[in-house]
Amino acid sequence: LSASPPVVLLLLSLLGLAAAGKLLVVSVDGSPWLSVREILHLLQQKGHEVVVVAPEVSLHIKPSENFVMKMYSVPYTQEEMDNNLKAFLYSLFEEGSFVERFLKVYKHMKKIGNLSVSSCEHLLQNKELIRYLEESKFDALLTDPVFPCGVILAEHLSLPSVYFLRGVLCGLEFEATQCPNPPSYVPRGLTDNTDRMSFLQRVKNLLFDTQNLFLCDFAYDPFLKLASEFLQREVKVQDLLRKGSVWLLRLEFVLDYPRPLMPNIIPIGGVHCDHKGLPQ
Template sequence: MAPGLSASPSVMVMLLSLLDLAAAGKLLVVPVDGSHWLSMREVVDMLQQKGHEVVVVAPEVSLHIKPSKNFVMKMYSVPYTKEEMEKDFKLFLHTSFEEGSFIERFLKVYEVMKKLGNMSAVSCDHLLQNKELIRYLEESNFDAVFTDPVVPCGVILAEHLSLPSVYFLRGIPCGLDFEATQCPNPPSYVPRAFSQLTDRMTFLQRVKNLLFDTQNLFLCDFAFDPFSKLASEFLQREVTVLDLLRKGSVWLFRLDFVLDYPRPLMPNIIPIGGVNCAHKELPQVDNILFLICAVMDFFIQEG
């Protein structure tokens, strides 16, 4: 089990020591809208304050991604309106907190996520087909890509630009994060989504937890097949999202073992619990932000 942040002060000191050694570089940020961006934005602002040049690529229609003096904003057009986007997000939030049986909740969430997934795929397609913007990215000599891989458009760009990538995420549907990082994922220990189980289960609960894995067969198909097709067409070779995710250099997981059940982690996974949507006035959060910036400094310098 990877130790939490408070259990590894030596790692913190080592990473923070890189702050003074790293030279300012150029960072490409490909965010995901909503709470994903609200969590990432403070890190992006901090990187700019440390002297890095930050370029954020985002669609013209978004809920929270707005231009800022702290970064260069490159926008591209999409064929949907903000009203349509808000409607689908509100439906998703309402459906996620509805009560009912697993089957009822799963089918409702499936339909809403399918709509949001299609919207994300359409947005990514318009980005990859924007030849002027892609040419700008190719000529900009970035040092690294900072992205949330739950929508793997930034992952595709990192492969196209041959850049190291740092992932900033809460998790990926259907357990693709476990598979991409080769993390142990035993159903006797790691509770599945929607199962309402804990990390301590009876035999029958373990059987139930195993059965919940069947949902992944459906989730992965509709969530990531469109991106695999986009990536194969854009990169001009057959590739899957899983293939691309495996190339991530560092995974910054917004896990907090006060709220999340412990899970086995690999060495390139760093838990950064506390960085969620807004800055909290807690010393540990400041330490986590410095840790994230130290990691980003390292990869910008090495890139």
């Protein structure tokens, strides 16, 4: 069953058993932030202290009375970020063969990935901000691991992490949580398959997994280089992701196909929607 907003609030409220907790938030910009923002508002009403770390250039992450905002500079402009994001979103809905669609998405993902890596690098190299975070004694960190900068920060600060996500590139959320992900049952992205597949569709589903052999390296190698330098040891993205205490998955089986879940993965699809009582 999907978790309702009060359940999500309850989970995040367990930062302190008796007293209010202190939460560090490193969110992905864009639509994920709109959902996070609503949760932070509820947490603030419950007396929890929330600190949000974000770059100076962003789409939606702006200062609010509901949390403390800590910003850091980045080397790209608002226009550059907006143009790259629009091009990526358009590429997702363009028609064509799988190869054509994949290459277009790959091209624009690389540009957005470069901006994310640059943002992460400037966060981790901001010694004054990192010192503030080290001295602030947070209880937990809330982040979206699709871009693992928050995951790296949680490891450095030795904080339990709560993941608020739709998914991770190349299905790493399955590997990190040791969750079953059978290609005969769970449809892969861009295949147009459902959870009811013929034999040939299952073969197609299996073949689509081969892209993960290089997609993960392309997406996460730059972050791993940053992580190794920052943490001063060699790390793997799977090892970092495994540290996640709770995975809040923005997934709803009414709209998505059913799939196996591990006990610490909680579907919260629709948490961003306005919930109103039905008329009598």
